[in-house]
Amino acid sequence: MEERANGVNSGGESTGADDLVWIDACLTDDLPAGEMRALESDPPVAVYNVEGEFFSTADTCTHMKSSLNEGYLDGDQVECALHMATFCVRSGKATSLPATLPLRTFDTRVAGNQLQVSVPRAWVSEG
Numbered sequence: 001m002e003e004r005a006n007g008v009n010s011g012g013e014s015t016g017a018d019d020l021v022w023i024d025a026c027l028t029d030d031l032p033a034g035e036m037r038a039l040e041s042d043p044p045v046a047v048y049n050v051e052g053e054f055f056s057t058a059d060t061c062t063h064m065k066s067s068l069n070e071g072y073l074d075g076d077q078v079e080c081a082l083h084m085a086t087f088c089v090r091s092g093k094a095t096s097l098p099a100t101l102p103l104r105t106f107d108t109r110v111a112g113n114q115l116q117v118s119v120p121r122a123w124v125s126e127g
């Protein structure tokens with residue numbers, strides 16, 4: 001497994017179409033229920049623990065590009081700290097204005113004690 005300077009580990013296992021790859025996000029114990037964090041991919045991806053279920057979306061608000069990780073997670077709704085738009089982290093759907101466009105969502109899985117997210121390989125490639 002390749003150790004990356006930005007803290008993202010790439011397992012190198014392709015998920016098929018769209019050249020997605022599973023990456024290590026964090027230890028599941030490091031993301032308790034009701035918490036979220038952003039990965040240092042480019043662009044950044046956010047992971048969420050909603051009552052023991054893990055979800056992942058783009059971290060960048062579709063309104064004016066604030067980091068959602070700086071906002072608040074309430075149930076399965078993440079609220080942007082800048083103008084208070086909300087999104088459903090399950091579907092990515094914008095659920096309140098001023099955002100109208102959805103967030104991209106990503107598959108998650110738990111491997112041992114590691115939370116993993118399937119993201120485009122180019123977002124975590126060396127360069």
Ligand code: FES
Pocket residue numbers: 061062063064065066080081082083084085098099
């Ligand atoms: S930047 Fe997120 S609501 Fe405006």
